[in-house]
Structure formats: C-alpha cells, structure tokens
Amino acid sequence: MDAAGLSALLSPQGWALLSALPPYDEHRTMALSARLHAEGLDPDLVAAALTQSRLRARARTKLGDFADGMLFTAAGLEQATRLTVAAHHARRYRDAGTTRVADLTCGIGADSLAFAGVGIPVLATDVDEATAAIATVNLRHFPDAEVRHGDGLALDLEAEGVDGLYADPARRTSTGSRVFDPGAYAPPLDAVLALRERVPALGLKLGPGVPHSALPPDAQAQWVSVDGDVVEVGLWFGPLAPEGPGRSALVLTPAGAHTLHAGPDGPATVPAGPVAGYLYEPDGAVIRAGLVGDVALRVRGTLVDPTIAYVTSDELHDEPVATAYRVLDTMPFGLKRLRTYLRERGVGRLTIKKRGTAVVPEQLRRQLDLRGDAEATVVLTRVAGHQQVLVVERA
Known part of the structure; x- marks a missing residue:
C-alpha cells in the first residue's frame, strides 16, 4: 500500500467505508465495487478499501478477531x-x-x-x-x-x-x-x-x-x-x-501446546528395527528439529529405517507430538500386489501417505483403479532400505 492509499483509508470517509463493508466475498466484489462507484466514491479509495477487506479476511486465520480492526500489506x-x-x-x-x-x-x-x-x-x-x-x-x-x-x-x-x-x-x-x-x-x-x-x-x-x-x-x-x-x-x-x-x-x-526438548547430550540416536504393531508419525516441527529419535525413546520404539522419520513400536502411547497408527499389514511395494490387496477388501477410498519414495500419490491412485465402499490408509516408505507398503489405521 502506498502513502496515498493509506492516507485515503485513514481519512474519516475511508475509515467509515472500510468499517461499513460487508464480510469479504470474492464472488461479490465486482458488484460491490460497481455499486460504490455508482454512489460517487473515489475509485482509488474503493480499491484500497476492498483490498483491505480481502486482507482482513485472510488475516483472520493468523490473528483471529483482531484482524477486523487492523490494516495490512500483502507482504506484511x-x-x-x-x-x-x-x-x-x-x-x-x-x-x-x-x-x-x-x-x-x-x-x-x-x-x-x-x-x-x-x-x-x-x-x-x-x-x-x-x-x-x-x-x-x-x-x-x-x-x-x-x-x-x-x-x-x-x-x-x-x-x-x-x-x-x-x-x-x-x-x-x-x-x-x-x-x-x-x-x-x-x-x-x-x-x-x-x-x-x-x-x-x-x-x-x-x-x-x-x-x-x-x-x-x-x-x-x-x-x-x-x-x-x-x-x-x-x-x-x-x-x-x-x-x-x-x-x-x-x-x-486445538488440544493445547506440547514441547519436546533434546536431552542434555543432544538429540537421541536410536537404531532401526522391524515394523512392529504401531507406527508413529512425528509432527513436522519434531522432524525439522531432528528429534525423531527422542520420540522413539518416548514410545520405546525404533526407526523403520535410519533415513526415514517414522517410528515403530509394540506399545501404544498417547504421544502429543506424533500421530499413532495401528499397523494392520505390511508387504513389499508392487502395483499389481497392492491393487489386488485393495480390491479383495473392496477399498474405494484410499489415503496415501509417503516418505522416502518417489511415488506420486495421485498417479498411484489412478493406477490402482479403486472400487468399493471401504476406506483404507497406506504408508509408502522404506523399511531397512527396501520399499514397503504399510496398511494402517489411526490408533
């Protein structure tokens, strides 16, 4: 926003216009702009006010109700x-x-x-x-x-x-x-x-x-x-x-704030092991911090592969910094094998999670030609260096 646009918005007329605008709706913006122009309002002021209305609507995801009384730039x-x-x-x-x-x-x-x-x-x-x-x-x-x-x-x-x-x-x-x-x-x-x-x-x-x-x-x-x-x-x-x-x-x-700190000796290092009864997917902040090994210690587990941020354990823990899945089945990755497996179970809706594989989920979904009313979740990843499919459900 340039100085002229800001000055116009901060004028009594500009602030009153901004305060009077209805909730932003991109489908009605053109009609609203035309109506305001027809009422004799300055086109530059109308454009600045509608831009602020759009930015305020976007800002609510970050700033909640405070956004309704604030001004923004797109970059800001x-x-x-x-x-x-x-x-x-x-x-x-x-x-x-x-x-x-x-x-x-x-x-x-x-x-x-x-x-x-x-x-x-x-x-x-x-x-x-x-x-x-x-x-x-x-x-x-x-x-x-x-x-x-x-x-x-x-x-x-x-x-x-x-x-x-x-x-x-x-x-x-x-x-x-x-x-x-x-x-x-x-x-x-x-x-x-x-x-x-x-x-x-x-x-x-x-x-x-x-x-x-x-x-x-x-x-x-x-x-x-x-x-x-x-x-x-x-x-x-x-x-x-x-x-x-x-x-x-x-x-x-929404359930609250949870913090995971590295131990006094730094992030934990844990070995890889075979896939057990449960799979844990650490939160992205945990992965970026390099604390996947610390999650493994908390759930008494191991990594599925030394280079993959999945943890497996025989124990189910209520772990707020990771999502737990129950492992229902495992198999080597193969298109024909997976298609047969899903068709036998009538799976028509499939959630595909991946880590450590070049597979494109949407492309794979088309190739699987899913049919049926059942739902399933599969995890495509490496286990001990080999491509595997894990069939899981939220624990």
Missing part, C-alpha cells in the same frame, strides 16, 4: 506471526523479566501486539515508512507501544532503556522470491546476532527451512508447528532460553 501479512505463536514469544520475554522490548523489524506489528498484550512496553521500528504507519494504526490501543520509522539496528539501546530484543528479518526479495542465504536477509542474520553482546535477551524468528549449520551454537532453536503446519524456527538467547542451548519443538493444536 505473509510474514506476520500467528497470534497463538506470538503469544508464546511474548510470554518468554515476560517470564524472563523483560521491562522493555525493541521489536527491530515490526512489520505490521503482530508480535508487538502480543508484547503489549502481556503488559510489556514495546518500541517497534520498521525501515518502510508505510509499514511503520500501518503498525502505528494496529497498535493504537496500547499506550505503552511506540512505533518509529527507521532502522532498528541503529537504535541506541542503552538510551532507550531496552533490555529485550526481537527481530523477524525479511526473507523475500522485493519481487516475492524466497531468500535462502541468511546473509541476504534484511537485516542480515549476523548483524542481528551481533546485538546479543549488548542485550543478551535476544529472540529471532526465521523460516523453518533454515539449515542447522546456520544456527549459532549458543541458541535455543525451537521449531513451531500450528495444527500440523510448520511455521517458523525461533532462536532464543540468554534469559529467553532458560533451557540452555539446544533444539526443541513446540507443537500447537
């Missing part, structure tokens, strides 16, 4: 932290006794909103003037939240009374392409990490695909998933990491 919403995750960030700072946080790359202000929400004064900065203005609007209800347009890395942290730092470096180019080199983040990762020498309570949010080799050894690196979707890795330093350096996974589901 893409990078914004989900409110449930931001709340966990904010509680780290609160529990560490932080008295003022500098959000060095605030974007639209989602994390600053969480800091302010738990009562921590926050100084939010962004190098983009329009984005900083939007963050100002979004944080307007919090008197202890200050937003500035500028480079957060240039702050005089001591003079500002800051004892906690947070940053979410931009990881996309101006054209939207992903940036994989931490040195090309904006700001660069090393530049942010250097600040922990001045303020030890430093936290960063990075993309979950960052390689382990790029992570500093003094960080507590925590991969986070929300309803099965791995959304970030947080790096926590000093008093924000009471667990000490290492790796962990935070799994957030």
Whole structure:
C-alpha cells in the first residue's frame, strides 16, 4: 500500500467505508465495487478499501478477531506471526523479566501486539515508512507501544532503556522470491546476532527451512508447528532460553501446546528395527528439529529405517507430538500386489501417505483403479532400505 492509499483509508470517509463493508466475498466484489462507484466514491479509495477487506479476511486465520480492526500489506501479512505463536514469544520475554522490548523489524506489528498484550512496553521500528504507519494504526490501543520509522539496528539501546530484543528479518526479495542465504536477509542474520553482546535477551524468528549449520551454537532453536503446519524456527538467547542451548519443538493444536526438548547430550540416536504393531508419525516441527529419535525413546520404539522419520513400536502411547497408527499389514511395494490387496477388501477410498519414495500419490491412485465402499490408509516408505507398503489405521 502506498502513502496515498493509506492516507485515503485513514481519512474519516475511508475509515467509515472500510468499517461499513460487508464480510469479504470474492464472488461479490465486482458488484460491490460497481455499486460504490455508482454512489460517487473515489475509485482509488474503493480499491484500497476492498483490498483491505480481502486482507482482513485472510488475516483472520493468523490473528483471529483482531484482524477486523487492523490494516495490512500483502507482504506484511505473509510474514506476520500467528497470534497463538506470538503469544508464546511474548510470554518468554515476560517470564524472563523483560521491562522493555525493541521489536527491530515490526512489520505490521503482530508480535508487538502480543508484547503489549502481556503488559510489556514495546518500541517497534520498521525501515518502510508505510509499514511503520500501518503498525502505528494496529497498535493504537496500547499506550505503552511506540512505533518509529527507521532502522532498528541503529537504535541506541542503552538510551532507550531496552533490555529485550526481537527481530523477524525479511526473507523475500522485493519481487516475492524466497531468500535462502541468511546473509541476504534484511537485516542480515549476523548483524542481528551481533546485538546479543549488548542485550543478551535476544529472540529471532526465521523460516523453518533454515539449515542447522546456520544456527549459532549458543541458541535455543525451537521449531513451531500450528495444527500440523510448520511455521517458523525461533532462536532464543540468554534469559529467553532458560533451557540452555539446544533444539526443541513446540507443537500447537486445538488440544493445547506440547514441547519436546533434546536431552542434555543432544538429540537421541536410536537404531532401526522391524515394523512392529504401531507406527508413529512425528509432527513436522519434531522432524525439522531432528528429534525423531527422542520420540522413539518416548514410545520405546525404533526407526523403520535410519533415513526415514517414522517410528515403530509394540506399545501404544498417547504421544502429543506424533500421530499413532495401528499397523494392520505390511508387504513389499508392487502395483499389481497392492491393487489386488485393495480390491479383495473392496477399498474405494484410499489415503496415501509417503516418505522416502518417489511415488506420486495421485498417479498411484489412478493406477490402482479403486472400487468399493471401504476406506483404507497406506504408508509408502522404506523399511531397512527396501520399499514397503504399510496398511494402517489411526490408533
């Protein structure tokens, strides 16, 4: 959003229009736009308001009801932290006794909103003037939240009374392409990490695909998933990491929050073994953190293959960071064999899970020519180096 569009929206007429719009419905947008034009409203204002209505509808999955009173840019919403995750960030700072946080790359202000929400004064900065203005609007209800347009890395942290730092470096180019080199983040990762020498309570949010080799050894690196979707890795330093350096996974589901930490000696290493009565599929955050072996220890199991993130055990455990399946049958992978097996059982609806195989599920489903009313789930994977089919059901 450019400065002109933002100014128009923040005018009394623009804010009233935005507040009066019905819930966003892409199928009715053209008709609604035409009606507003016919009523004499400025076309640019109408376009800006409808864009914000669309972004607010998208933002509800991340920010819930808060989205209805906020402004967004497409890029800012893409990078914004989900409110449930931001709340966990904010509680780290609160529990560490932080008295003022500098959000060095605030974007639209989602994390600053969480800091302010738990009562921590926050100084939010962004190098983009329009984005900083939007963050100002979004944080307007919090008197202890200050937003500035500028480079957060240039702050005089001591003079500002800051004892906690947070940053979410931009990881996309101006054209939207992903940036994989931490040195090309904006700001660069090393530049942010250097600040922990001045303020030890430093936290960063990075993309979950960052390689382990790029992570500093003094960080507590925590991969986070929300309803099965791995959304970030947080790096926590000093008093924000009471667990000490290492790796962990935070799994957030409607049932609650569950954390798995590597042991004091690092992630566990367990052997592979034959397929037993149960198969465990670790959550994606656990896999990204390299803690599959720790899941195996918790369920008294082994890996199905040294290179595959499936765990097998003879015991059924209520394991919140992994999904348990009962193994009904196993067989070597073969199209004809699997087709015969499923037809004999009248399977017409098939869920195909895969790991460690090049098979394309939709292509396989067509080749199987499924017929019948029964349902089944199969797991295509490697077991002891060989392609296998596991027929399973949720335990």
